[in-house]
Structure formats: C-alpha cells, structure tokens
Amino acid sequence: MGEHALLSASSSHRWLNCPPSARLEEGFADSANDYAAEGTAAHALAEHKLREFLKLSSKRPVSRYDSQELEDYTDAYVAYACELISEAYLRSNDPITLVEQRLDFSHYVPEGFGTGDLVIVADGILDVVDLKYGKGIMVSAEHNPQMMLYALGALALFDNLYDIQKVRMTICQPRLDNISIFELPLDKLLIWAETELKPKALLAMKGEGEFVCGEHCRFCRARATCRTRAERNLELAKLDFKPPALLTDDEIAEVLSRAEDLARWSADVWEYAQSEAISGRKKWPGYKVVEGRSNRKYSDEAVVAETLLAAGQYSENTIYNRKLIGITDMEKLLGKKQFNELLDSFIVKPPGKQTLVVASDKRQEWNSAVADFT
Ligand code: SF4
Known part of the structure; x- marks a missing residue:
C-alpha cells in the first residue's frame, strides 16, 4: 500500500463536512479490504493499457484478480480515456497527457496529495479523469471534492504554462456504466478552494471544528464509537408519541424515516463490539463470545466419491x-x-420481491393494479 495523507482527497467529503473526523480517525486502523485490492489491480492494468496507447514503456501487471471481467472493464475505461486524448489532439497540437500522476494540493490542504488516473491539458481545458472500479455506490462528479482537489493539484503543475480557463472532471465507473462529468470555470474552483476548502482543511489538520453527522459518517473509521453520531441517533430514537393507543400513519412514516439511520448505526456498533470481543481486546459486560452453528462437511470429497464407487452400489x-x-x-x-x-x-x-424504500429511490414505483393483471 502506498503512503497516505491525513487529509486525503478520497476522504475529503468527510473532513469537509466534519473537520475533526480526520484526527479522530487516526486512532483506528485502516481496514483495507479485498475490494480496495481489486481496485488497485484494476488501476495498475488500466495504467498499463493507457501507457501502451501513448507508446510509453510499460510492463503488464499480474494480479490474483486477473480475469476476463477485469480485462473488459479496464478496456471500457481505456477506450473512454483514449477518446478524450484523441479529442484533445483535435483541439490542440500539443496537448499534455499524464497517466497516474501524483498531484500535490498542499498549497490548499496541509500535506495533501493524491493520484490522478488521467490528466489532460489542451486548449484552455484541464481534464481530470478518475477510474472508479467499485460497483457498490454510483459516484457523481458533480461538486465532488475529491475531483476538485485533483484538479487543484493538476492546476499547480500547469497553471503558469497554460492558459487554463475551465476544468472538466470525469468519473468513469465502468462496472455501473457510469460516466459522470462536471465542468467548472477556473475562477469558481479557485473561489471554492480559498473560501471553503482552505479554512476547513486548516481546522481538520488541527482536529478542530464541529463534529457533524450525515451520510459521510458511513465510511468514517470512528463511526461505531463516535459520540456525536451516537447522540444524534439516540436523539432520533426519541419520538414523543401521545395517545391514542395505536400509532397513526403519520407517526409510522416518521419512524420509517429514522429507522434506516438507526439500523445502520446500531449495526456499526454491533460489528465493532463483536470484532473487538472476538480479537480478545475487549470484554463487554453482559456479553460473551461463543462458537456459532456449523454444518457437517466432507473432509475430502475425492476420497468420499472413491469410497462410494468402490462399494459398488452407487x-x-x-x-x-x-x-x-x-x-x-x-x-x-x-x-x-x-x-x-x-x-x-x-x-x-424474474420480478423482484416487493420492498418498501424512500420516495426518492430511483426505481419505478410498483403498481399492484398492473401486477394483478399480469
Ligand atoms: S462518525 Fe460522523 S460525526 Fe463522527 S467523526 Fe466520523 S464523520 Fe464525524
């Protein structure tokens, strides 16, 4: 794994919303998972393919994730990236193209740096492209601070040499067929950097500012034990119901609107407490670790088959x-x-099982009348 900045671009959405989270997270191990390793493998392969396209020296990486799927999805990203590069050559005679470029944005964010998967400068436009190999959450480039930080890092490389007027930030997420593009005039990016980014980054570096809960808590390493998040969720749970004996429809809707956050928070606390207990680091009053249920299994399937066939009856x-x-x-x-x-x-x-979701969910509402006739 490479070096990691305290105020990383990938966690910027969190520390911009909750500046003290960056320092609080320092006390927790970074549990890099298998998805992250798969993403690293995809980036290495995509980089190799792009470098080949640009006729730069490169050696094909090998990883345990090598598969036709990895091949196809990195091809899809590279095809898109090559299109952007070709377009840049149409606009300008001497575009600059950088692949997997270290981008330093420490002039706005103390010690801040990241890696741009593809950076192109041509004819007043700075393109910053990010490959996202995950497929869990569709990521938008719109006002995405990670992309804006990369753009600021790229600008620092070129600004004095090229007359850049506009930045175009693109997220390419091939496994979800997602290409998200966000364009910003340079002056707007710089105003954001000075007025919002810089002050928040300084607070975050010092571990100051206000703890603020929100959907950005989801991947915070302190999410299970953060007091602010706990207080906010316990506050959510306090519904002040009055008679009659049964809840009204409006009250049930109110419970539903809070239930998702509460369920996620309690699952985070449970998961943390369980892993601490299993590792032996903690013993929680009133709880113990036991062995879960397990199923019988063959110790050696080949020997079992041989034994049965040799018995002659099967x-x-x-x-x-x-x-x-x-x-x-x-x-x-x-x-x-x-x-x-x-x-x-x-x-x-086949049609999926009906499920209740929030009204803003992108799926079309299920129509029971239509379903009855089909
Ligand atoms: S859990 Fe949420 S509120 Fe607590 S530190 Fe992390 S981001 Fe901030």
Missing part, C-alpha cells in the same frame, strides 16, 4: 449433483462481450 449419477456455475461467475469467466453474445437470450430476470 454410480456417479447418484452421488454427484451437476450444476451450472452462477450468472455472476459465468460472466466473469466469459467476459461481458462473449457472455452477451452466447447467453443474452437465455437470461431472464
């Missing part, structure tokens, strides 16, 4: 259960293109 057909691998694994094996060519007409999507 055939392979009776002892084996042949099954196709699942759709996600099949798509990984074949790659998206071949999967679609060979299997598209054999994939069906």
Whole structure:
C-alpha cells in the first residue's frame, strides 16, 4: 500500500463536512479490504493499457484478480480515456497527457496529495479523469471534492504554462456504466478552494471544528464509537408519541424515516463490539463470545466419491449433483462481450420481491393494479 495523507482527497467529503473526523480517525486502523485490492489491480492494468496507447514503456501487471471481467472493464475505461486524448489532439497540437500522476494540493490542504488516473491539458481545458472500479455506490462528479482537489493539484503543475480557463472532471465507473462529468470555470474552483476548502482543511489538520453527522459518517473509521453520531441517533430514537393507543400513519412514516439511520448505526456498533470481543481486546459486560452453528462437511470429497464407487452400489449419477456455475461467475469467466453474445437470450430476470424504500429511490414505483393483471 502506498503512503497516505491525513487529509486525503478520497476522504475529503468527510473532513469537509466534519473537520475533526480526520484526527479522530487516526486512532483506528485502516481496514483495507479485498475490494480496495481489486481496485488497485484494476488501476495498475488500466495504467498499463493507457501507457501502451501513448507508446510509453510499460510492463503488464499480474494480479490474483486477473480475469476476463477485469480485462473488459479496464478496456471500457481505456477506450473512454483514449477518446478524450484523441479529442484533445483535435483541439490542440500539443496537448499534455499524464497517466497516474501524483498531484500535490498542499498549497490548499496541509500535506495533501493524491493520484490522478488521467490528466489532460489542451486548449484552455484541464481534464481530470478518475477510474472508479467499485460497483457498490454510483459516484457523481458533480461538486465532488475529491475531483476538485485533483484538479487543484493538476492546476499547480500547469497553471503558469497554460492558459487554463475551465476544468472538466470525469468519473468513469465502468462496472455501473457510469460516466459522470462536471465542468467548472477556473475562477469558481479557485473561489471554492480559498473560501471553503482552505479554512476547513486548516481546522481538520488541527482536529478542530464541529463534529457533524450525515451520510459521510458511513465510511468514517470512528463511526461505531463516535459520540456525536451516537447522540444524534439516540436523539432520533426519541419520538414523543401521545395517545391514542395505536400509532397513526403519520407517526409510522416518521419512524420509517429514522429507522434506516438507526439500523445502520446500531449495526456499526454491533460489528465493532463483536470484532473487538472476538480479537480478545475487549470484554463487554453482559456479553460473551461463543462458537456459532456449523454444518457437517466432507473432509475430502475425492476420497468420499472413491469410497462410494468402490462399494459398488452407487454410480456417479447418484452421488454427484451437476450444476451450472452462477450468472455472476459465468460472466466473469466469459467476459461481458462473449457472455452477451452466447447467453443474452437465455437470461431472464424474474420480478423482484416487493420492498418498501424512500420516495426518492430511483426505481419505478410498483403498481399492484398492473401486477394483478399480469
Ligand atoms: S462518525 Fe460522523 S460525526 Fe463522527 S467523526 Fe466520523 S464523520 Fe464525524
């Protein structure tokens, strides 16, 4: 893993909203997970492909995530990046293109730096492109502080040499077919940097400012034990109901609006407490660690099969259960293109189980009247 800034670009959404979170998080280990490692592998492969396109020396990386799927999705990102580079050559004779460039924005954020996956300068436009390999959450480039920090870092490299007037920030998330673009005139970016970014970064560096809860708490390393978050959630739980004996529809709607945050917070606290207890670091009063339920399993499947066949009463057909691998694994094996060519007409999507969600959810509302007639 590479070095990591306290006020990193990737956590900027959090420390801009809750400046003291950066220092508070220092006390917690960074649990880099398998998804992060897969993202690193995707970036390395994408970088290699882009460098080849630009005729720069490069060696193809090898990783345990190598698969047709990784190949296809990095190809999709690289195809988009190459299009941007080609466009830049149409606009200007001498565009500058940088791949996996270290970007230093420490003139606004103490010790701040990050890596830009692709930076292009051509004809007054600065392009900053970020590959996001995750597929859990669709990420928007709109006023995305991580992208704005990268843009400030890139500007520091070129501003004196090129007459940049506009920055264009693009997030490419190939596994969700998401290309999100946000353009900002240079002066607006600089005003934000001076008036909002700089003061908040100084507060965050000193561990000062106000703790503020919000959706940015979700990936905060202090999320399970943060007092402000606990107080806010316990406050949410205090609903002041009056008679009659049964809750009204409005009161139930009020409970629903708070339940999601409360459930997420209590799950975070539970997960933290459980992992501390299992590791032996903590013993919580009134709780103990036990062994969970487990199922019997064969110690050696090949030997079991041999034993049964040797017994003479059983055939392979009776002892084996042949099954196709699942759709996600099949798509990984074949790659998206071949999967679609060979299997598209054999994939069906049965209607999902109805579920209650917030009105702002992007899915279309389920219509029980239509469903009754189909
Ligand atoms: S959990 Fe939320 S409120 Fe607490 S420090 Fe982290 S971001 Fe701030």
